Each structure stands twice: as structure tokens, then as C-alpha cells.
Amino acid sequence: MRASTRTVPSERVAVALRVLGVASLVGVVATVWLGLFVTPPDEFMGNLVRLLYVHPPMAWVAFLAYGVASLASLLYLWPRTRSERFDRLAGASGEVGVVFTGLTLVSGSIWGRPTWGVWWVWDPLLTTTALLFVLYLGYLALRRVPGEFHVRARRSAIGALIAFIDVPIVYLSVEWWRSLHQAPTVLNPTTHKTYVHGSMAWTLLLGFVSFTLVYTWLVAHRYRLAELQDAQDTEGLEIALAERRAEAVGR
């Protein structure tokens, strides 16, 4: 059995979360406004370029989420830093990462249909991203397998680290294999040049910042939900014990 984790979130944390939520909302609204109404159409892609103000930020946040989940898993596995908090953080970040990976795949598919003429192609980048989605779905399923808390947390942490191996493969797949997907345009690792300029660049940058804030807000709420669920489990156990004590006394 594990120690009681009943914690009441302070008012300060609640206020900080509210501020973060408002900042995220403002950022996303500004990104959508700039992306849809202010920035010009692209010379080659036309209005379809507007989808790229949300698609790369989705992919970036997915990578960030899996990076945080892996770091938290590593900290959980390390005996000196082992804490239930890191397990909860890994679970929260992993779940939000799966949402963003799904959005990356679907928004990319919506962009690909008019650009490439197909909804889906077994391109290395798309395939490894789909694999990443399935790997982290498996990680979330692994977290739900019943078992003693620390056993479950340890095997989940190992699962998260194994799944993370695919992240650099996804990123570098456009360099390693002949790919239909375009190479990085914000900062190309081969040419060290950026291919986005002016209002397009600022809108894309705002998109990255805004959706990172959204990610932080979502993870914070998912973490608090996990904390409350743990507290609920512990309290349920304590109530059951109290009832057994009452029965023993009444006999």
C-alpha cells in the first residue's frame, strides 16, 4: 500500500491555472485571427498555408509532451528522485501528448488531401508518427493494467522510455529517407536557414507559444485530476477500514 496522497490544491495554484488558461485562450484566438484573416496566401500553396499555423505546433507539442513524460518517467525510476508526482506527471503528459499526436495526424491529413491528392500515404514521417500514436496509446493502456502502485508505475515508466525512442526517428525521418513530406522549414538542420518570413513567421511562432501554453494548462488539469483520483482511492480504503473497525467493535 502507498502513503496517503490527499492534498488540497492551494488558492494560489488555482489562480495561476486560471491566468494560464486565459493566456492560452488569448494566444489561440490571436493565432487563429492572424492565421485566417491577416497573413497573406502562400505563393505556391495558396490558402492551404493557413493550416500550417496549427499543424507544426501540434507536432511540436506532441514531442514536448513525450519528452516531459520520458523525463518524469526517468525521475521516477531513479531511486533518489522516486515520487508519485513524477508518475502522475508522466501519465498526464502522455495522455495530452496522444491528443496532440492525433491532431497532428488528422490536420496533416486534411492538408495532404488537396496538396498531395491523397488523405494518407505510407511516407516515412507519417508512418513513424502513426507508430508513435499507437505506442503511446499502448503506454496509456499499460498504465491502466491493475497492480500494486509502484509495480504499475515502474512498468509504465519503462514503457514510456521505450516509446520515446520513436520521437527522434520521427523528427529525422525526413532526413534519413526519401520522403514526400517537406523538410523542416522553420529552421532546417541541413541548410541552417529559415524558409518562413514576415507575418507568416510571427504567426507560426505565436502558434508554437499558444499551443505550448494550452499543453501546460491541460497537463496541469490532468495532473490534478489524477491526484484527486488517487486521494479518492486512498479515502475509499480508509472508509472501508473504518467500517471494518466499527464491525469489530460492535461484535
Add this chain to the structure above:
Amino acid sequence: MNGYVEAGYIMVLGTLSSYGVALVAREHAARRRVGTAAVEESIATSADAPVTDLTSPAPRDTPVVMPGELEQDAPGRAP
């Protein structure tokens, strides 16, 4: 625009807002349940406050045998 752009934005924003609202609703529901459980727990424990340890002997309905009585009932000894 051409419909694809609108569809992409609606899908992304709709999914994220639905997920966010669901998380907040689940968090509020969990907080209410934890609050209720805490009250139930305090009622259960306060009703039986004197006995909190299962390993300690129960105070009632337990036959109390004094050492002297055991010696008196021992076989082979004169009454």
C-alpha cells in the same frame, strides 16, 4: 478559403476545447466525490473514536479472567 482550412481549424480547436472542458468537469466531479468521502470517513471514525486499532482488545463482551481464578480452577488442586 476552400473548406479544408476551415475543417482543419474546427477539428483542432473543437477537439482541444472538448478535451479541456471534459478534464475540468471530471476534476470538479472528483473533487466533489473526495469531499463527500472525507465527510463519510470522519463520521465513520468519530462514531468509534475510542477504538482505532484492530490489534487492541475490544472493551466490551470480552470475558475477563483474573489470574487468581485460573489458579483456583486448575486441576489437581484442593478447592
